[in-house]
Amino acid sequence: MKLHDYITGHLGRPFEWGKHDCVLFAVGWLEQTTGRDFLGPYKPWGSAIEAARKVAKAGGLDLLFDQQLAPINPHRAVDGDLAIIRGTAYLFSGAHVVSVGEEGLVFKDRLEAAYAWSHQIQKEEA
Structure with a gap:
């Protein structure tokens, strides 16, 4: 699957914690391309509070990405x-980064990303 097909496949899909949120959107691309489950021990969650607790248990979203991907x-x-902007996970796509928000897909200028991880270089599983 190509990235643009992945992104287009999420157009019009409603936001839902634990099913279609920013983290699952970004990591879903990795899982689609690698076949590897990156969030297994932290799933499932069904609310913002549950998601925040699980991310905190992992040490934060940036640490979770650091442990599995190359910064x-x-x-x-x-x-x-992948990128994180103000606590939201995004995918780089052209001149933008894209994520899932409560109103649908969210596009921001890629220059807003202060942190990024390669989708092509995964760290070995411990």
Whole structure:
């Protein structure tokens, strides 16, 4: 599957904690391309509070990504790489980063990303 097909497949899909939220959208792309379950021990969640607790248990979203993916300079990110902007997980796509928000897909300028991780370089499982 190509990234644009993945993103397009989420158009019009309603936001739902634990089924269609920012983290599952971003990590879902990784799982689609690698076949690897990146969030297994932290799923499921059904609310913002549950999601926040599980992310906190992991040490934060950035630490969770650091443990499994290679951090990169956001200016060198390519399509499909992950970013976090103000606590929300995004995917790089062209001149933008895209995520899932309560009103649908959210697009921001890619220059807003201060942190990024490569979708192509996964760290070995411990």
